[in-house]
Amino acid sequence: MKPSSLSLLKFLRTRDSPLLRIRTMTITSNPPQVRDDLLCSDQQQQQSDLQIEKPPEAAPASLGAPGRVLSxxxxxxxxxxxxxxxxxxxxxxxxxxxxxxxxxxxxxxxxxxxxxxxxxxxxxxxxxxxxxxxxxxxxxxxxxxxxxxxxxxxxxxxxxxxxxxxxxxxxxxxxxxxxxxxxxxxxxxxxxxxxxxxxxxxxxxxxxxxxxxxxxxxxxxxxxxxxxxxxxxxxxxxxxxxxxxxxxxxxxxxxxxxxxxxxxxxxxxxxxxxxxxxxxxxxxxxxxxxxxxxxxxxxxxxxxxxxxxxxxGFRTAEWAKDNDEEGYVDGGLDQGDLAVEYLKLCEKHPVPWRMIRSHVHKMLGDWFRVHPQVREQLNAQNILTFEFLYGLVDQLKELGGRVPLYKKRKIDTLQESPQKDLES
Ligand SMILES: Cc1cc2nc3c(=O)[nH]c(=O)nc-3n(C[C@H](O)[C@H](O)[C@H](O)COP(=O)(O)O)c2cc1C
The missing domain is CATH 3.20.20.70 (Aldolase class I)
Known part of the structure; x- marks a missing residue:
């Protein structure tokens, strides 16, 4: 079967590689920011995505034979x-x-x-x-x-x-x-x-x-x-x-x-x-x-x-609410849902935790401003797990309803989205 994903993470495939041994040691001995450098697959041992596919036979595009200077x-x-x-x-x-x-x-x-x-x-x-x-x-x-x-x-x-x-x-x-x-x-x-x-x-x-x-x-x-x-x-x-x-x-x-x-x-x-x-x-x-x-x-x-x-075409509240006269409505998409979609993609395509941490801060920023104690929980968590992060989104939903993204009202329908922003 053709691998679903490409990766240059060759060393991870080699269970006894020195790099893998060094990395495993850092889990127990290094400070939080270094733990954040670990791939999010490390704790779960999910390495099925880390496959190297043979490069395509021909390069995807060509600007002529290498070495030639073209006009x-x-x-x-x-x-x-x-x-x-x-x-x-x-x-x-x-x-x-x-x-x-x-x-x-x-x-x-x-x-x-x-x-x-x-x-x-x-x-x-x-x-x-x-x-x-x-x-x-x-x-x-x-x-x-x-x-x-x-x-x-x-x-x-x-x-x-x-x-x-x-x-x-x-x-x-x-x-x-x-x-x-x-x-x-x-x-x-x-x-x-x-x-x-x-x-x-x-x-x-x-x-x-x-x-x-x-x-x-x-x-x-x-x-x-x-x-x-x-x-x-x-x-x-x-x-x-x-x-x-x-x-x-x-x-x-x-x-x-x-x-x-x-x-x-x-x-x-x-x-x-x-x-x-x-x-x-x-x-x-x-x-x-x-x-x-x-x-x-x-x-x-x-x-x-x-x-x-x-x-x-979606806008955050900051860029929609100031323009009420243009008619922005709840677009039926929530920042919490986007964060969950992102986390699922990270489970499938592992990346270092520090990247995930950074995105969660940005995507849930509007929520964190209303519930800073939840942001504190994230900051205090030295070792992240997907379970913890999904739990964080659930907690925010229980505390504050939705943080919707907005879309321009359709002139012909003028219909509000059925979902309600509980914070507004
Ligand atoms: C978190 C962050 C990381 C960035 N890293 C790079 C980078 O690796 N390479 C680059 O050319 N520009 C980088 N930039 C600059 C952006 O590509 C872009 O040029 C800049 O943010 C202006 O675009 P914006 O007004 O849409 O933010 C970075 C910007 C941000 C916010």
């Missing part, structure tokens, strides 16, 4: 052919460290996402340690998929990219991370200070991989610098560019609005597909962004964490 016209043509073959996805899950992992991607896909990025993987660590590969899992339904790496060495990046190429539709280079760890590690947005290095990273992948290379960037304070940067990436072989419309210094997404004007200029200056990122709180924002910038699709990050159903 810009040919590359642009192939970039569009590839994008069209993927169905030109508009609704895209942005890369999020510890948060855009397989179960979350699948949950978002069920509620309207048409493509997704993995969390950023560190190319050097990915090539050096098998253990690190537990950060990347995928399965057949998990497509179209961008696998994102940070890197500052072309050969290391290529080595890492080759490992994941059979399982994805793009290998993406993170050129946007503005965090201190990226400054220390010399990657992400700090490569904006070394554009020749960026060029060499893109060229290396474009000329040696059969899977297209994409990049995710931030903008420069000066528009012309941004346009020169984007053109350089396209010329180097980038097949798709995602533009986060904030500068490296504009770290706080709540404080700084993304500059859709700059994204529009990039879109108009390039010939390859361009995606936008920033300012998306609801599905109407996605449509507005596409109309205003002309991009192919839109990435969302923070909003999806609280509301994984945003691409299906």
């Amino acid at each position: 810009i016209d040919t590359r642009v043509e192939q970039a569009w052919a590839h994008w069209k073959k993927l169905g030109r996805p508009k609704y895209i899950v942005a890369p999020m460290v510890d948060n855009s992992e397989l179960p979350f991607r699948l949950l978002c896909q069920k509620y309207g996402a048409q493509a997704a990025y993995t969390p950023m993987l560190h190319s050097r660590i990915f090539t050096e340690t098998d253990n690190r590969n537990k950060e990347f899992t995928t399965c057949e339904e998990d497509r179209p998929l961008f696998v994102q790496f940070c890197a500052n060495d072309p050969d290391t990046l290529l080595e890492a990219a080759k490992k994941v190429a059979p399982y994805c539709d793009y290998v993406d280079i993170n050129l946007g991370c503005p965090q201190r760890i990226a400054r220390r590690g010399n990657y992400g947005a700090f490569l904006m200070d070394n554009l020749p290095l960026v060029k060499s990273l893109v060229e290396k992948l474009a000329q040696n991989l059969t899977v297209p290379v994409s990049c995710k960037i931030r903008i420069f304070p000066n528009l012309q610098d941004t346009l020169n940067y984007a053109k350089m990436l396209e010329d180097a072989g980038c097949s798709l560019l995602a533009v986060h419309g904030r500068t490296r210094d504009e770290k706080d997404g709540k404080k700084f609005r993304a500059d859709w004007g700059a994204i529009k200029e990039v879109r108009n200056a390039l010939r390859i597909p361009v995606l936008a990122n920033g300012n998306v709180r609801c599905i109407e924002d996605v449509e507005d962004c596409i109309k205003e910038t002309g991009v192919e699709g839109v990435l969302s990050a923070e909003t999806l964490l609280e509301n994984p159903a945003v691409f299906a």
Whole structure:
């Protein structure tokens, strides 16, 4: 029978591997945050999902024979052919460290996402340690998929990219991370200070991989610098560019609005597909962004964490109640139910507990604000189990009814959902 899921977790299959022994020891001797690094399958010994499927015979897409330098016209043509073959996805899950992992991607896909990025993987660590590969899992339904790496060495990046190429539709280079760890590690947005290095990273992948290379960037304070940067990436072989419309210094997404004007200029200056990122709180924002910038699709990050159903048109109370005149009604979907769906996906596709903990905090955030004592229980729980987490949702339901997600009232029916929000 064909395995239902792919995984690079080879070491877990080997019961007597040294890595497994080391990991088992950490269960008893390490502090809570390290326990959270364990896969959620460890305590239950559910390893049936951790199978390695033989990579597909042929790579899913090809930009010509590796090693060949193609003309810009040919590359642009192939970039569009590839994008069209993927169905030109508009609704895209942005890369999020510890948060855009397989179960979350699948949950978002069920509620309207048409493509997704993995969390950023560190190319050097990915090539050096098998253990690190537990950060990347995928399965057949998990497509179209961008696998994102940070890197500052072309050969290391290529080595890492080759490992994941059979399982994805793009290998993406993170050129946007503005965090201190990226400054220390010399990657992400700090490569904006070394554009020749960026060029060499893109060229290396474009000329040696059969899977297209994409990049995710931030903008420069000066528009012309941004346009020169984007053109350089396209010329180097980038097949798709995602533009986060904030500068490296504009770290706080709540404080700084993304500059859709700059994204529009990039879109108009390039010939390859361009995606936008920033300012998306609801599905109407996605449509507005596409109309205003002309991009192919839109990435969302923070909003999806609280509301994984945003691409299906659902809004949290925060974004619905302020707009009562537009007529938002209970959409018949509850944040607690979404959390349960997510947990079930985690049982099927194991991930480290720290990712699950993070999602539960975000998805149940509205409930926790009303019942902080339940959040305290979660914080106090050093070793998580699914039983505990399902119990947490039950407890919140008993305490506070529902926390519904809202949808725009249908003009023709004007019908309220039969379910009632007990908190309002
Ligand atoms: C928890 C979290 C983790 C993130 N990790 C990554 C990452 O691994 N790679 C990346 O390029 N951007 C990362 N980002 C940035 C997002 O992809 C996105 O560019 C940013 O949040 C702006 O989009 P938004 O306004 O929809 O949140 C992360 C953002 C969040 C909130």
